[in-house]
Amino acid sequence: MRLRLAHCFAVFLLPGIASGLGREVGKKAAGDWERSLVSVEINRKQYDYFQPWAKRVQTVTKAGLLIGPREILTTADGLDDRTLVRVQKGGRGQWSSAEVKWADYPANIAVVTSADEKFWAGLKPAGLADPVRKDEEIQIIRWRAGNLEVRKAEFSRFTVSHPNMSDAVHVQLELSSEIDGVGWSEVAIAGSKVVGLVFSQSGNQLQVLPSPFVRSILEARKKGHYKGLGYFDFTWQPAENPETLDYLKLEGEKRGVVVIDAPKKSGVEPVVRPRDVLLQVDGFDIDTQGDYLDPDYGHLLLENISTRNKWAGDPVRLKIWRDGRAQDVVYRLPKAEDAARLVPEAPFDQEPEYLIAGGLVFQPLTKNYLRSWGQDWERRAPFRLAYFRNQDPAPERPAIVILSQVLPDIFNLGYQESRQLVLEKVNGQKVNYLSDLQQALQKPANGFHTLELMKGDTLQRIVLDAATLEAATKRVLDRYGIGEEHVIISSAK
Template sequence: MIPRLLLLLALLPAALHVDAASSDLSRWERSLVTLEVNRQGYNHIQPWTRRSQTFQKSGVVIDKRSILTTADQMNDLLLVRIQKGGRGKWFSGKLLWIDYHANLALVTCEEDEFWDGMRPASLMSKIPLSGEARILRWREGKIDARKMEINRARVQVGRQTFIDLMHLELNGEAQGVGWGDPVIDGSRIIGLMEEQESGGALAVPSPFIRSILEAREKEDYPGLGFFNFYWQRAENPETLQALKLENTDHGVIVIQPLAKLGEESVLKQKDVILKIDGYEIGPEGDYQDPIYGRIMLEALGSRNRFAGDKVPMTIWRDGKLMEIEYELPKAEFEEEMIPDELFDQEPEYLIAGGFVFQPLTVPYLKSWGGDWQRRAPFRLAYLKQAIPTEKQEAIVILSLVLPDPYNLGYQDIRALIVRRINGRKIVHLEDVETALKSPQDGFHIIEFAQGDSPGKIVLDAGDLSNATERVLSRYGINNDRLIHRGQ
């Protein structure tokens, strides 16, 4: 009898721990939901094709009628449904708001029945940078809580943008966790799952989320801004001496200030940035953040700051200390020569005689797979680094050729940069359309970038229209072009 009693006493703490954990998770049953997202997908190699895609992800109720999730897979949305309690009825949802750069979205449900019994969760304003956290999601009618270790905060390019943003790094087994899963510390949210990585995961931290949601409550949410310049460490004594700046242990050197077309940066090459928004910048480009600890300076571009905000900077220029204001440019995919994303718009194309013309975009390059930087044609992938100029805002390519007697001998060429058609410089698809209206002596002459092979092709202008109709019919393509005009 006594040995059995001792065994029960030994098991009691474990049982109490399980009950406590179960009780702790039960509060999330009225906050955590599953989203079923149906969206339009595109094949960027054959941009006229469409396919419906369905994904499931998590969301969390944050006020009386709003559900917070990430922007992942919410683009080109056709339908969203919401399920509460991990099982049962699916309710029709509606996208309220989305910011792709911040990777955040809000969804609602207009059916009062859905909101019965639901309880908003809270977002932590200051998060722990170590210790244990849990990632929650519904799985087979029960809340699955994945234990993770908080490693650190770090700055890196966001999943849905080209700008650097704050992230929370988690260590542990992240297999099976998904987009929008809340990361919790006890009863409050410290982040939303953004992506898995080797040995762990990255989350959008809750202080950043709070700042975005608070800004959205204002009438005109400006969107995120960013620091549009490149810098290097200010740690070489000879470099500092040449800049007439000695006896300093902080600051970074601007090596390339950038600006949007038609604008000029307030920063100049060889400026030394000593402070940003009152924070002293260390020689490695970091600063001491009151929430995140030592973190890279790019975080200050979105730390309670937005596009159009004027951020005070202390700089060293031409041997003098100066105070300037840096206006944060808005993060916009349209401003890039090679756009990173094409959210909520169909890919553009123009087909002429089986020759398929497209703007060069990252979604097109991603057709070569996750390792597209190495697998895509080098000359195209390298252009991702290009900065738009007044003479060259964008790039048009001949992406492929749909075989037809009209293009016999050219059917194997693809992924070539188009420079001129019939003597007209090509920057946008509208230029292709216009140029094809003006053949030269009965021929269309298409010239490609230097180094591409062939360097140019010559086509009979008289047969182009018939060949195009024949190609559309043969390959089951409804329209010979889709162009977003006026962009």
């Protein structure tokens, strides 16, 4: 089953550290962590997807962990659209200029460095735990108001999901803690080792990137093997109803899951097909719920195998049941960053796209736009838009353009309450991208622009006067203080 569900502190990492940390963080241990934990300050451009022309400046202070010579580990959250990066040690004092050495947004991992020689003096790398044990006493540690704050955390479970920045699916550690205001790469420790980086918080529940997952990427990158995270692009459903497996003539005990959809690629025979029963992935048996027994984490969803020391382009051995017999096939992991989605992630380090025509504001439908409804956006965003997040692109609908809002003007009188509507055609031309809309607006029919909206919406058609459109657009831009009538990225289509 393809999962689409639908912050920062830095750390130095080097193996073989004996810091003398016990179950509790004593004075000596705290002194060791003071030499490993730093602060990372990021100044960045912040965009408002409800007002995509608005550009603000945001300052984010994250945690960082020393991981080697001149390398600080942190999460990638907040690093996109950055304008200035600085680092600080000891929780107070002078800031040093820094730069991002490497960032992987889908994995939510980044490495920061600094050319300031004085900054590195006295710092000491910390070690990453591998594996993470469920029975260890875990603590969250961070700089706060110039002092090292340590809070207890309790293990909840290992789960498989994806962070906010990607559809890539991987193992995560869930912790429970009374600490507040975290989710910016604060370090979770057990004894003298780091067990993960906190990247999200909801109430007392913390989502953590486990150290073995982080370490596997760092080591693969160091060896030149890392090609980005991969994913399974087929969709499956549990096979808990035994009649389903009987219908597919599976012999022996009930096991595996049933593939219900696999993308079709021109000229390429798919390795996995609908109605295949997936029995094993890389030697791991799959049960009827879609879980496998991981030697480090226990029972996990099979999607985790796509990022378990595997990278985009790597082969994965599958055992499937097809046409009444078991077969072994080799599946190559597509790159998660290149995943085709009807509602995609907006490109990183790029301002939002929009087009304004007579006060009508058009935007591509992206997950960044839907996230404007907050952390619980999958439930709070308008259903008619959020519905598309789980849909695959098709030749007839590779992407979606929406009428996001109307800036009131005499020109658009009667339409000023219209918002969040899917645009289908303009002047008879199908619109999938803003560039399509831009071209269609050059071809009015009988002096009017006719905009057709998706069937099912309350408003089905908008008619605009072509002769006065340009003047109305200029008037709206001047009145609302908007500099450009459109931002369209040529590579977006």
